[in-house]
Amino acid sequence: MNSRTKYILLILATTAFVLTIYNHNNELTETSFDSIELKYAKRFFGIGVLCAALYFFNKTWRSLVTKIMIGAFGISLVLNLYIFPRVYKTVQLKKIYYEYSEIETCAEMEKRFSTDLKNGKLVYFQFGIGYDIELAKTLKEKYKIKTIGMGCIIQSEKECYNKLLNEYLKENHNDGIIDY
Incomplete structure (x- = not known):
């Protein structure tokens, strides 16, 4: 050879x-x-x-x-x-999930949301039995928001982040995640 x-x-x-x-x-x-x-x-x-x-x-x-x-x-x-x-x-x-899993309070999550908003890297935590593929696709295409499936157990600090995200979408885009 x-x-x-x-x-x-x-x-x-x-x-x-x-x-x-x-x-x-x-x-x-x-x-x-x-x-x-x-x-x-x-x-x-x-x-x-x-x-x-x-x-x-x-x-x-x-x-x-x-x-x-x-x-x-x-x-x-x-x-x-x-x-x-x-x-x-x-x-x-x-890696993204791990970063957010270390945040334990709503106040810390609010700080993280403002940092993510400045960096343009917003995330939506999706809870429930099934993963809503259409919602994830819409959020990614329309707003460049990543969606992470969290399963059935609702975590309050991530729900706090989702509420801030929803308020942001309503204020700036006249649209909310609930509207889908």
Whole structure:
């Protein structure tokens, strides 16, 4: 195997490995961890590792095994790159949620609301059994407000933020979240 092929394999394998670990640790789908794409990416990565081991044990198969390694690591990388934007978006949303989860009082939430208003990064906390996709879409498109689904348990400090957000929309846009 020439040095160019070695570098290609090294880059493919390393990148696929790093993305597989990142996606595995951060992916959360609607029903579980490990989407179908990630499962296949892991399997192809495993095939690539198996072929790497075969490369050193059987000299007659080296040409074929090299091609299989490039294909397996390449497919694993492509599948991981397909998953990565969705996973990255979820990670960013978790970071935002974590920032707000540390705020415990309505007074602190009022300060945060004024900071968010100045920065143009408003958030709406959606409570209830179901997540209202249309509301989230409308708030994002019309006002550039991110929506975070909070589940069934209403948290008073986040409800305080929502009231401030609703008042802001009514005063400045003659529109309120309740109107949807």
